[in-house]
Amino acid sequence: MSNTSRWLKRAVAASAVLALGVTLSACSGAGGNTANSNRPENVIHVAVYGDAGNTVEQAMVDKFNATSKVQVILDRIPGANYQQKLQTIISTDAAPDVFFNWGGGSIQPFVKANLLLPLTDMIKTDPALESSFLPSVFNAAAIDGVPYGIPMRGTQPVILFNNKQVLTDAGITAPKTWDDLLASVKVLTAKGITPIALGGADQWPTLMWFEYLFDRVAGPDLLTKAIGGDTTVWDSADGKAALTKLKTLIDAGAFGTNFDSVSFVDGGSPALLRTGKAAFELMGSWEYSTQQTADKAWTETNLGYTGFPSIADGKGDGADLVGNTNNYYSVIKATRYPDTARDFLKLMYSDEFVQAQLGIGNLPTTTTTEKFLDQAADPAYATFQFNLVKDAPAFQLSWDQAYPQSASADMKTAVSQFFTGKLDVAGFISAMQAL
Numbered sequence: 001m002s003n004t005s006r007w008l009k010r011a012v013a014a015s016a017v018l019a020l021g022v023t024l025s026a027c028s029g030a031g032g033n034t035a036n037s038n039r040p041e042n043v044i045h046v047a048v049y050g051d052a053g054n055t056v057e058q059a060m061v062d063k064f065n066a067t068s069k070v071q072v073i074l075d076r077i078p079g080a081n082y083q084q085k086l087q088t089i090i091s092t093d094a095a096p097d098v099f100f101n102w103g104g105g106s107i108q109p110f111v112k113a114n115l116l117l118p119l120t121d122m123i124k125t126d127p128a129l130e131s132s133f134l135p136s137v138f139n140a141a142a143i144d145g146v147p148y149g150i151p152m153r154g155t156q157p158v159i160l161f162n163n164k165q166v167l168t169d170a171g172i173t174a175p176k177t178w179d180d181l182l183a184s185v186k187v188l189t190a191k192g193i194t195p196i197a198l199g200g201a202d203q204w205p206t207l208m209w210f211e212y213l214f215d216r217v218a219g220p221d222l223l224t225k226a227i228g229g230d231t232t233v234w235d236s237a238d239g240k241a242a243l244t245k246l247k248t249l250i251d252a253g254a255f256g257t258n259f260d261s262v263s264f265v266d267g268g269s270p271a272l273l274r275t276g277k278a279a280f281e282l283m284g285s286w287e288y289s290t291q292q293t294a295d296k297a298w299t300e301t302n303l304g305y306t307g308f309p310s311i312a313d314g315k316g317d318g319a320d321l322v323g324n325t326n327n328y329y330s331v332i333k334a335t336r337y338p339d340t341a342r343d344f345l346k347l348m349y350s351d352e353f354v355q356a357q358l359g360i361g362n363l364p365t366t367t368t369t370e371k372f373l374d375q376a377a378d379p380a381y382a383t384f385q386f387n388l389v390k391d392a393p394a395f396q397l398s399w400d401q402a403y404p405q406s407a408s409a410d411m412k413t414a415v416s417q418f419f420t421g422k423l424d425v426a427g428f429i430s431a432m433q434a435l
Contacts, residue, residue: 038093039336042070046329046344047086047096050076053153056356060347070340083405090332091115097335098344103141103149103328104402105227110330111143117331119147122342129342132349136395137365140325149328150345154362155389156284156324158208158398161291162304166193166279174306178216178245181309185254188279194256197278199264203412204400206259206419208282209246211322211399212308217242219315220394227402231433238315243418243425245311250419260420267294274298282308284323285385288378289361305381307388321392324401326365358382365389407435 048057054076061074075096077085082100089095090110101107110116123130130138133151141149162174170188175181188195199205214222218238225233233239249255256278262268264283270290272278281287292299310318329348331341347353349366357364358376363385370390376382389395400408414431417423423431 039097039334041336043073044070044097044335044337044340044344045073045075047075047077047099049082049100049327050078053360053362056353056360056362057152059356060344060353063352064344064347068340068343070337072340072344093334095332095334097337098329098331098341100152101141101149101328101330102397102401103325104397105404105407106401107141107148107328107330108143108404111146111148115333116148117333117335117338117341119150119331122331122338122345123147126342126346128349129345132366132368134365134367134389136321136389136392137325140395140397141328141330149330150348151326151365152329152348153327153364154357155326155365155385156286156363157321157385157388157392157395158212158282158284158308158323159287159305159385159388160308161273161281161283161287162306163273163276163279164302164304166276167304170279172279174304175309176306178309178311182249182252184279185249185252189253193276194272194278195254195280196256197262197269197272197281198255198259199262199269200255200259200416200419201261201263201268202265203416204398205264205269205283207399207412207415208284208322209249210242210415211396212282213242213246213311214239215316215320215322215394215396216308216311216314216318217245217316219317220320220396223396223399223402226432231435234429234432239429240425243428246418247425255419260416270294274302285363288381305384317393319388319391320394320396321388322396323398325395325397363389403435410435 046061048054054074058074061072065071086099091113107116119129129150130147137151137155138147141147160174167173170191170193172184172187175184185195218236222233222236222238262272264270269281270287271294273281274291274295288299288303288305291303307319329345331338335341349368351368351372354364354366354369354372355375358372361377363369363376363382369386373379373382373386396402400411403411410431414423414428418428
């Protein structure tokens with residue numbers, strides 16, 4: 001997959017250019033079998049986000065169609081238009097039978113509108129539709145404990161990257177604890193090096209720091225409760241402690257002074273790391289391909305990566321992850337051929353699927369992925385990622401995907417304003433409670 005398609009996928013998901021949190025009607029017949037007669041015979045449509053990853057998706061469609069009476073038609077919707085198009089057709093007879101999504105908040109409005117098929121019965125018929133995937137990833141497409149999605153691409157955990165040469169020259173190592181990170185910041189600022197590159201202009205990279213701090217201090221349950229409607233958790237002692245720690249890091253000069261004008265999307269923050277002007281960058285796993293595209297030789301010798309530091313006395317496990325758990329296929333309740341959809345979804349845990357995804361740089365999250373990691377573009381990096389995900393007690397979906405997308409803009413504004421000092425702890429808490 002090209003570097004452009006990787007960051008575009010994340011940028012669209014994270015920025016929620018077009019909100020999905022609209023009011024959707026369940027009255028068009030999409031909530032039950034009465035609509036099935038209006039759908040085409042012997043065909044199901046599968047809508048996907050249009051990018052380089054479609055090569056694997058088309059290969060799976062071709063494999064399925066070779067033996068199926070009911071044929072699958074792959075509808076590639078250009079990435080920039082995907083959310084808008086899906087939003088427009090999801091409650092009509094033109095809705096795809098199966099569609100690409102990000103799980104969590106990206107499908108929650110559709111579930112509330114009774115448009116999606118719970119996959120419980122499919123899983124009873126074929127338990128491998130659940131048991132073949134890493135639990136921390138599979139569960140990210142469950143709403144109120146009910147599964148609505150099957151993983152269909154690759155996982156993208158958020159990782160703390162570093163410039164090995166900068167760390168060596170400064171006499172420091174990648175931090176294992178929060179105190180280690182604060183100590184490194186002190187050393188680096190004294191040497192005139194920006195400790196942490198941050199694409200603050202994009203806002204979603206800044207959000208990653210909140211996600212990890214709240215997980216490490218309060219544990220993953222805080223976000224679960226908040227999304228469930230308990231907004232008091234933001235004003236809890238743990239919530240305030242997480243914000244206070246983050247404010248300490250900001251005030252220590254960890255991100256420099258102009259982070260709000262630096263962008264990841266245009267290559268600004270990765271360049272700071274690559275050129276030695278910064279020592280660290282917290283970013284999704286696509287940082288590797290971003291750096292490799294810019295300078296393959298440097299990436300192979302100088303790009304380091306570790307998990308996020310643990311925090312002493314925090315309620316969150318030091319092995320917890322945040323990020324894009326995966327992309328998912330969900331099924332429209334009105335589909336004429338639910339059994340065909342189920343049989344197509346079985347391919348998502350096939351060996352052929354795993355090998356094809358690894359071949360384009362994605363990291364599938366099946367329980368069999370591990371035996372194929374030596375076929376990845378960079379086996380060592382793929383193995384590192386896979387072990388992070390496999391061992392994670394919790395894998396928290398990025399907040400701007402876990403929440404309904406209608407909340408995204410206000411959330412990211414609050415995140416940005418806290419970092420720039422326009423909001424204090426109380427102001428940030430109020431902003432999150434208002435989502």
